[in-house]
Amino acid sequence: MLTFTIRRLILAVPTLIFISLVIFLLLELAPGDPMAQVPLTVPPEVKEKMREALGLGEPMHIRFWKWIVQFFWIEPQVLIDHYLGTSFSQGDLRVISWQTRSPVMDIVVQRMPQTLWVVGTAYVVAIVIALPIGIYSAYRQYSWFDQMGTFVSMVGFSVPPFFSGVLVIVIFSVQLGWFPSIYDTTLVVDSWDSFVKQLQQMIMPVMVLALQITAQLSRFMRASMLDNLNQDYVRTARAKGMSEYVVVMVHVLRNSMIPVVTVIALGIPAIFGGAIITEQVFKVNGIGQLLIGAIQANDLPMVQTLTFIFAVLIVLFNLIADVLYGILDPRIRYD
Amino acid sequence: MTDKDRLVPDEGLAPASTALPGAAGPLEELTQPPRSQWLDVWDQFKTHRGALIGGILFVAIVASVYLGPFVWDIDPTKINIRARNEGPSLAHPFGTDQLGRDMLARMMAGGQTSVSVGITAMLLALILGSFIGVVAGFFRRLDGPLMRLTDLFLALPLLPLLLVMMLLFREPLNAAFGLEQGIFILIVASIGITSWMPTARIVRGDVLALKEREFVLAARSIGTTNTRIITRHILPNVLSPIMVSATLGIATAIITESALSFLGLGFPPDFPTWGRLLFDATDYLQQYPERVFWPGMAISLTVLSVNYLGDGLRDALDPRIRGR
Numbered sequence: 146m147l148t149f150t151i152r153r154l155i156l157a158v159p160t161l162i163f164i165s166l167v168i169f170l171l172l173e174l175a176p177g178d179p180m181a182q183v184p185l186t187v188p189p190e191v192k193e194k195m196r197e198a199l200g201l202g203e204p205m206h207i208r209f210w211k212w213i214v215q216f217f218w219i220e221p222q223v224l225i226d227h228y229l230g231t232s233f234s235q236g237d238l239r240v241i242s243w244q245t246r247s248p249v250m251d252i253v254v255q256r257m258p259q260t261l262w263v264v265g266t267a268y269v270v271a272i273v274i275a276l277p278i279g280i281y282s283a284y285r286q287y288s289w290f291d292q293m294g295t296f297v298s299m300v301g302f303s304v305p306p307f308f309s310g311v312l313v314i315v316i317f318s319v320q321l322g323w324f325p326s327i328y329d330t331t332l333v334v335d336s337w338d339s340f341v342k343q344l345q346q347m348i349m350p351v352m353v354l355a356l357q358i359t360a361q362l363s364r365f366m367r368a369s370m371l372d373n374l375n376q377d378y379v380r381t382a383r384a385k386g387m388s389e390y391v392v393v394m395v396h397v398l399r400n401s402m403i404p405v406v407t408v409i410a411l412g413i414p415a416i417f418g419g420a421i422i423t424e425q426v427f428k429v430n431g432i433g434q435l436l437i438g439a440i441q442a443n444d445l446p447m448v449q450t451l452t453f454i455f456a457v458l459i460v461l462f463n464l465i466a467d468v469l470y471g472i473l474d475p476r477i478r479y480d
Numbered sequence: 481m482t483d484k485d486r487l488v489p490d491e492g493l494a495p496a497s498t499a500l501p502g503a504a505g506p507l508e509e510l511t512q513p514p515r516s517q518w519l520d521v522w523d524q525f526k527t528h529r530g531a532l533i534g535g536i537l538f539v540a541i542v543a544s545v546y547l548g549p550f551v552w553d554i555d556p557t558k559i560n561i562r563a564r565n566e567g568p569s570l571a572h573p574f575g576t577d578q579l580g581r582d583m584l585a586r587m588m589a590g591g592q593t594s595v596s597v598g599i600t601a602m603l604l605a606l607i608l609g610s611f612i613g614v615v616a617g618f619f620r621r622l623d624g625p626l627m628r629l630t631d632l633f634l635a636l637p638l639l640p641l642l643l644v645m646m647l648l649f650r651e652p653l654n655a656a657f658g659l660e661q662g663i664f665i666l667i668v669a670s671i672g673i674t675s676w677m678p679t680a681r682i683v684r685g686d687v688l689a690l691k692e693r694e695f696v697l698a699a700r701s702i703g704t705t706n707t708r709i710i711t712r713h714i715l716p717n718v719l720s721p722i723m724v725s726a727t728l729g730i731a732t733a734i735i736t737e738s739a740l741s742f743l744g745l746g747f748p749p750d751f752p753t754w755g756r757l758l759f760d761a762t763d764y765l766q767q768y769p770e771r772v773f774w775p776g777m778a779i780s781l782t783v784l785s786v787n788y789l790g791d792g793l794r795d796a797l798d799p800r801i802r803g804r
Contacts, residue, residue, distance in 0.1 A: 163632060171641070174648050299530075299791075303784035305735045307742040307755075308776035311762055315769040414637075421639055422739055437743060440643050448644060455637030463635065 150468055157460050162213075164456045165449075169209050172445045215240045216450065220250050244444040252435065252447070253454070259330050260431030264420045267351040271358035272409060278359070279366025279405075283374060284393060294363060301360025310353045310426035317349060324349050328429040350427040354420060358412065365408050369401040376400075403473045407466040414458035524796040531792015537785035541778070545591035556585040556752060565768060574774055578764065587774055590752035595782070597667055597737045597753070602729035604672030606679060610722055613683025614710055618691060627684070630677050638674045642736065645670045646745040663747055667740065671733050679725040686718045720797035727790035731783045738779050754779045 421433030439447035574583035653662035738755025
C-alpha cells in the first residue's frame, strides 16, 4: 500500500506539471492586455517598462519556469516563515496579482474561510441527510419512500444551482423575509445574536449546495446498498438469527460504505469548482467569486494560480480516494 | 415475455412441427417469429413510466421551442417601451421584460439556442468520446496513452477552464464567424471538448470485453479488416452505453451553457438563451420574481425529462433487466 501511494504521488507530479502547462498556455493566448486600463497619456516607453515590471517582457518558457519556482518553491517558504517566524523567503518575488498588486496567496488565504465554511457545512449536511435516505430507500426498494427519494434526487440533479438559489431567494428573502439574500462576510461571531445572524445567512447557500450533493450521494448509497442486500452473506446473517438492525446497519452498511466513501472523497474538489455559481448567487466572497472576478479583470496570475489549486485538489483527492479504496476493501490489493 | 405476446407460428418456417399433435406446446415457443432487439427495448421502455413521461415531455419542449414561433410569431427582439414590465395577459401570456419584449417569444428563441447548443455539444462529446473509447479499447498499443489523456482531462478543473476559454477565444472567433455564429461555435466546442471523458471510459470498457468474443474472432478469421470489424461488429454492440451517455450529455450541456450565460460569459445580452434570460431577470428579482421562474423552470424541466429518459433507456437497454 505504501509503495502504491508513493508511486501514485510520483506519478502525480508530471500530471500536475502538464496541467499547469495547459493552463499557462491557455492564458498565454489571452487577448486581454493588463495595460489596457492605463491612461493614453502615458508614453509607450513607460508602458513598456510597466509591462516588464509585471514580468511580461521575458519569453514564454522563462515566465513558465519562474511561475513554477514561485509557486512550488517560494510560496511554501512563505508559509513556513509565517508559522515558524523564520525568514527563508526574505526578498524573494512572490506570485503577484495584477489586480491588487499584492501576493495572490495572501488573497486566497483571506478568501478561504468563507468558502470552507459555506461549502464545508453544505457537504457535511448533505452527507448526514443522504446516507439515511439511501439506506432506507434501498431497504424498502420500490416503496413510496423510495419513489419519492428517486424523484427528489432527480430534481436535485436537474435544477441547476443558479435557479434553485434564485428561487430560495425569491421565496425566503423577498416574500417571507426570513433570511438575508446577501452573505455578509464582515460579520464577526462573538455573541448569541451574531451567531443567529450567521446561521441565518448560511442557511440558503448551504441548502442549495446540499440539495445537489444529497441527490448524488443518496442515489449512490442506494445503489451500493442494493448490490449488497442480495448477497449470500446477508442470507447467512439472517439465518444465524441476527436482528434486522444488525444485518442492515452492521453487515450490509459496512460493505456498502466502501464505494460511497471514495465517492465522498472524489466529490470534495468538485465542490470547490461547483460552488462558483452558488457563491455568485449569494454574493459569498469566497474562492469561486475571486476566480470570476479575476477572469473578468484579466488578472492572469490569479486565474492561473486558482485554477492550478483546483487541479491540485482534484489530483490529491483522486489519490486519496484510491488509497481509501485499498484500505477499506481487503479484496483490493495494489501491490 | 407473457403468453399474450405469443404469436401464431409461422407456417412457412415450420410446417412439420405444427402438424404434430402434442408437440405444439414447447415448439410453439421455438417457432415464434424473431423479435428484433429494438422491439424488446421498446417493450421494456414502455413499462418505465417516468421515462415515458420524460420522453414525451422532452419531445414536447423541443417541438414547442422550434415550431412555436410559427404559431406565436411575435419578434422576440421587438422593443415596445410602452408595454414594459407587464404581467401575464392575453397579448403576452408570460408578460414582457424591462424593454417591453414579449417573454413567450423570447423563451422560444432562447430555448432554440439552449436546446441546439445542448444537442450539438452532446454530439461532439459523443463522437470524440466514442472514437477515443473505441480506439483505446481496440488497439492495445494506444490504450495506455489515450487513457492517461482521459485521466489528465478528468483532472482538469472544468468550470474554471471553460470560463477561461470563454474569455480568451471570444474575440477571435467573433471576428472570424460573426457574433452569434462565433459564440455558438465557441460554446459548443468548449463544452464538447471538456465532457467526452465519461463516454470514452465506458465505451473503452465495453470494447475491451467485446474484442475477446467469438464473433470478433470469426470476423477476423474470414479476413475482415480492423475498420470493418469496428464499424460492423463493435460499434453496434456498444450503441446502448453510447445512447445512455447521449441523453445524459444533453442534460449536462444545457446546464453548462446556462451556467456560462448566467455568469455573464456566455451568449451576448441581446441574444436570448434560457440561462441569459434567467441572468437578466435576477436584476428585477424584487419587483418581478415571476420572470425568473419561466426560464429556470424551462431549464429544469428539460434536464429533468432528459434525465428520466436516460434512466429508462439504461434499464431498457440492459438485457439483464429486460423482461423482468
